[in-house]
Amino acid sequence: MTAHTATPHAAARDMEAPGVRIRDLTVVYKTPAGELPAVRGVDLTLAPGTITGVVGESGSGKSTLALSLLNAVQPPGRIAAGSVEIDGLGDVLTLRGEDLRRARGREVGYVFQAAQNSLNPLKTIGKQLLDLGRSHDVEDPRALVRDARDLLARMGMDGARVLDSYQHELSGGMRQRVGIMLALVLNAKVVVLDEPTTALDMITQATILRIIREVHEERALTTLVITHDVGAVAEVADDLAVMYGGRVVEHGPVTEVLGDARHPYTRGLIRAIPRLTGDLSLARALPGRPPTLGTLPAQGCVFRERCERRMDICETDDPAAVTHDGRTVACHATGRPLELVGREELV
Amino acid sequence: MTQTVPGRHRAAAIARKVAGHVVRGLVMIWAVATISFVIIREIPGNPVLGQYESLIQKGMSPEQAERATAVLYGFLPTGNLWQQYVGYLGSLLHFDLGRSLSTPGVEVTTLIGHAARWTVLPVLAGTLLSFLLGVTMGVYAAIKRSGRLGDALALSGSLLHGVPVYVIGLLLTAIFATLWPIMPSGGPVDVEFVPGLNPGYIGSLVHHAVLPVVTYTLASYGGWILAMKSNVVAVLGDDFILAAELRGLRRGIVFRYLARNAILPLFTILALSIGMLFGGSIFIEQIFNYPGLGLLLVNSISSRDYALMGGTFLVITVGIVVANIVADLLYTVIDPRVRSGGAA
Structure with a gap:
């Protein structure tokens, strides 16, 4: 029954990728010191059919943001406010129980970090694929297996052999491709990849990134890639969001953000990347340390402790994200158009 | 079609594994047999020679005494150690463990066989029951670990794990056999029934087995x-x-x-504790007057029945060695990682 009703729906969805709108998202973690925000007031729009990269240091809240797209923030974390609207699905954060379970996997695919073991070690990939099909009322398991084999072949693997294998019989790169296959095989149109190339060797990293790009285009997906690797994101993403201390501090087209960074943190991040040519000492690490949940300042800008453009207002006021020419920046010093900054300083 | 070649490889790997385990097990058993031989032979006062000499003192001729002692221990009391050792291993190969001293004339194997009946079933039942109960409750305790139910379950586990088995046994006897006598206080079966497959006899067996089985279950449930x-x-x-x-x-x-991955490591412990059951449970058998292997071992020690002692030790060894082999092979079947690990 589900398959019949799903077919025209799926065909309609094939026409265009869904958009994703995250609005005012706040996720808090319960700690002995009270509930502390890991993600605070985040607005982020994933344009249909684009790949958006999210970069940030460990603890910047990027994984928490990724989990929010599936309403899957794990305790002691809790989504305190906001909405995540996905076209054709509605606000994911209001989904509960079976509705939520069905949305996961079928509407939104999630790919885990390669080094983490996202597969049951005691079952073959094929059996786990069938478990996935059974969970989502797939009526024709043969077609599912065929789709899976095609996807794996598409990613350069012997599908039949992989489906017959256990996790430990596959390399990290192969596991990662299996993870991508499982996220896509039910025809999910929104795909979230959490650190997809971390812990993979350089060659495999490049392969995985190429596969992500190609599959994304072929299937008209809307993709979110979480990473701390600016190089990886430059290769694959259309848009780039930079997170710091639970805030999106800068967001825009990837070439513009990397070529002409406006937020001091983004600039620091780019300066910290060693160049292939030239002196290694040109790469300068950002001074200081990223904040943890406990050391986040209660007021003012989250980045001011490490900022070279720090002003008085940064101590007291959290800079609002301002969008200008398709670029969003949250910074008192550089974020606003010049005339606005000038006017504020006059006040 | 593509399955056959790896399938055959897999079968060959498993066969090699089984063979390796059996050989190692036999070496283990041989080592324990040798150690127990040396201990019995070299124990202060040399019980073998002592037996031989006491028989001569009772008026036997040296030849008669030698034969009688050989029957008791399965090897000649005289001659050098090497000859005795070869004789001992020879009779072991025929499953001849000698004869008991404390129950004169009865073969050790017969005694062990009788006692095993009273040990294997109750302890096996207790082990399996406590395993099923403990594993099920363990899952609940884990899932509800931040709630009151989880706390209570974990606490029950810690408490029961800490209470010695004889305390549980004595407490149960005091409550259900003395204070509120709905259970028999001891013995394996009521004497008035004719042994056999009749409802009265079986009912009495089960009735008598309840308290020992419950004791054993409670004692190992915590773990x-x-x-x-x-x-x-x-x-x-x-x-x-x-x-x-x-x-x-x-x-x-x-x-x-979740459950399959969590239970996996417990199968080794389960297989091992089933192997251990051939040692019987001395306390439980003592309290409930169950004539099992544990009681047999205790009695053989207190009556200095060395042949019986050696035989019992050997049976326990064989039980544990076999259980080890079974546990390893079980892993090969249920854990794919071990399976291909052996082939590589």
Whole structure:
């Protein structure tokens, strides 16, 4: 029954990728010191059919943001406010129980970090694929297996052999491709990849990134890639969001953000990347340390402790994200158009 | 079609593995047999020679005494150590463990066979019951670990794990046999029934087995629930469980992933404790007057029945060695990682 009703729906969805709108998202973690925000007031729009990269240091809240797209923030974390609207699905954060379970996997695919073991070690990939099909009322398991084999072949693997294998019989790169296959095989149109190339060797990293790009285009997906690797994101993403201390501090087209960074943190991040040519000492690490949940300042800008453009207002006021020419920046010093900054300083 | 070649490789690997285990097991058994031979032979006062000499003192001729002692221990009391050792191993190969001193003339194998009946079934029942109960409760204790039910379950495990088995046994006897006598206080069966497959006899057997089985179950339940709880908590933290949830797998399927991975390490302990059951449970058999292997071992020690002692030790060894082999092979069957690890 589900398959019949799903077919025209799926065909309609094939026409265009869904958009994703995250609005005012706040996720808090319960700690002995009270509930502390890991993600605070985040607005982020994933344009249909684009790949958006999210970069940030460990603890910047990027994984928490990724989990929010599936309403899957794990305790002691809790989504305190906001909405995540996905076209054709509605606000994911209001989904509960079976509705939520069905949305996961079928509407939104999630790919885990390669080094983490996202597969049951005691079952073959094929059996786990069938478990996935059974969970989502797939009526024709043969077609599912065929789709899976095609996807794996598409990613350069012997599908039949992989489906017959256990996790430990596959390399990290192969596991990662299996993870991508499982996220896509039910025809999910929104795909979230959490650190997809971390812990993979350089060659495999490049392969995985190429596969992500190609599959994304072929299937008209809307993709979110979480990473701390600016190089990886430059290769694959259309848009780039930079997170710091639970805030999106800068967001825009990837070439513009990397070529002409406006937020001091983004600039620091780019300066910290060693160049292939030239002196290694040109790469300068950002001074200081990223904040943890406990050391986040209660007021003012989250980045001011490490900022070279720090002003008085940064101590007291959290800079609002301002969008200008398709670029969003949250910074008192550089974020606003010049005339606005000038006017504020006059006040 | 593509299955046959790896399939055959797999079968060959398993056969090699079994053969290796059996050879290692035989070496183990041989080592224990040798050690127990040397101990019995070299124990202060040399019981073998002592037996031989006491028979001569009773008026036997040296030849008669030598034969009588050989029958008792399975090897000649005289001659050098090497000859005695060869004789001992020879009779072992014929499953001849000698004869008992304390029950004169009866073969040790017969005694052990009789006692095993009263040990294997109750202890096996207790082990399996406590395993099932402990594992099920362990899963609940893990899932509800931040709630009151989980706390209560974990506490029950710690408490029962800490209470010695004889305390549980005595307490149960005091309550159910003395204070509120609904259970027999001891013995394996009421004497008025004719042994055989008649309802009265079997009913009496079961009735008598209740308290020992419950004691054993309670005594080992704590270990299972605590082990299972920590395993489940560990697997819950594994990424593939979260991944399964994020792929929208049904709760039942996720639960099976969880349970199967958590229970895996416990199978080794289960196989080993089933092997240990040939040692009997000395306390339980003592309290409930069950003529099992544990009681047999205790009695053989107190009556200095060395042949029986050696025989009992050997049976316990064989039980544990076999259980080890079974545990390893079981892993080969249920854990794919071990399976291919052996072939590589």
